[in-house]
Amino acid sequence: MPSPPSSVSGASPPPHTAAPPPPGAAKDPTPPAEPAVARKSSGATTRTRPRLRVPRGVRRASGPVGLLLLWFLAAGTGLLPESVLASPVEVVQRGADLIGTGELPQAIAASGRRAALGFLIGAAVALALSLAAGLFRLGEDVIDASMGMFRAIPWVGLIPLFIVWFGIDETPKIALVALGVTYPLYFNIYGGIRSADAQLIEAGRMVGLGRIGLIRYVILPSALPGALVGLRYALSTAWLALVFAEQVNADAGIGYLMSNAQQYFQTDVIVLCLAVYAVLGLLCDFAVRLLSRRLLDWRASFDGEGA
Numbered sequence: 030m031p032s033p034p035s036s037v038s039g040a041s042p043p044p045h046t047a048a049p050p051p052p053g054a055a056k057d058p059t060p061p062a063e064p065a066v067a068r069k070s071s072g073a074t075t076r077t078r079p080r081l082r083v084p085r086g087v088r089r090a091s092g093p094v095g096l097l098l099l100w101f102l103a104a105g106t107g108l109l110p111e112s113v114l115a116s117p118v119e120v121v122q123r124g125a126d127l128i129g130t131g132e133l134p135q136a137i138a139a140s141g142r143r144a145a146l147g148f149l150i151g152a153a154v155a156l157a158l159s160l161a162a163g164l165f166r167l168g169e170d171v172i173d174a175s176m177g178m179f180r181a182i183p184w185v186g187l188i189p190l191f192i193v194w195f196g197i198d199e200t201p202k203i204a205l206v207a208l209g210v211t212y213p214l215y216f217n218i219y220g221g222i223r224s225a226d227a228q229l230i231e232a233g234r235m236v237g238l239g240r241i242g243l244i245r246y247v248i249l250p251s252a253l254p255g256a257l258v259g260l261r262y263a264l265s266t267a268w269l270a271l272v273f274a275e276q277v278n279a280d281a282g283i284g285y286l287m288s289n290a291q292q293y294f295q296t297d298v299i300v301l302c303l304a305v306y307a308v309l310g311l312l313c314d315f316a317v318r319l320l321s322r323r324l325l326d327w328r329a330s331f332d333g334e335g336a
Contacts, residue, residue, distance in 0.1 A: 147206025155214035163222030209270035217259025221252030
């Protein structure tokens with residue numbers, strides 16, 4: 030009679046099987062318990078409530094509206110005296126009065142002309158210098174170091190020198206706006222040109238593009254995002270420069286209204302003029318955003334995460 034195989038020989042023992050119940054035993058009515066995973070999968074799926082999403086336009090407006098509400102409450106409760114800062118109601122009333130007399134529209138038109146003319150001059154100078162410095166090594170050697178040096182000079186401090194050079198007429202005001210616009214546009218366009226992908230340029234040469242074709246189809250589209258960023262900075266700088274420029278012997282414009290209000294301690298007019306500057310800058314920034322979406326729709330970019 031052969032002996033049963035031992036564990037030393039490497040054979041695995043037979044699987045353990047439960048002994049059958051005796052013939053007379055009663056069956057357990059309780060069914061065997063299911064695994065936890067099986068119970069979870071077999072149960073009814075819980076319904077998730079859809080999250081309430083606030084539109085982005087409402088979220089963008091929540092900050093300014095909250096500040097206006099805080100300003101209104103502080104002025105209404107007396108925490109903010111009228112001699113320090115006028116209430117929003119008084120500012121709105123004064124704005125309605127100035128619109129009725131025509132002073133505010135005329136001031137906005139005069140400031141808009143100065144800002145537009147100074148911006149066009151500064152943008153033309155910045156575009157010419159950035160193209161010369163970005164596309165040619167000789168232009169970079171001659172222009173870029175000088176622009177970096179002049180940028181360190183505060184352009185507001187040049188107002189007395191501009192008065193000596195150009196007098197006290199409209200020319201120094203427009204020149205100050207043009208100077209403030211030139212720097213952000215130049216450095217952003219120049220940086221965009223020099224950040225063009227060298228592999229794309231080499232691929233353009235392989236398909237037969239000449240120098241003009243590379244500039245038109247490869248280099249300038251690569252520099253477009255940086256140029257639009259510089260455009261946003263330049264527009265905001267134009268209005269900032271105009272605030273200082275219109276303090277110099279101005280007889281019309283938003284700065285002229287601010288100067289007169291300062292002499293008579295009219296805080297409502299001062300706040301109104303600052304609000305007009307802010308709204309004009311916000312409109313310019315909104316226009317550049319729309320232009321960026323139109324011109325850069327070919328580029329996939331990161332648009333933030335979350336709701």
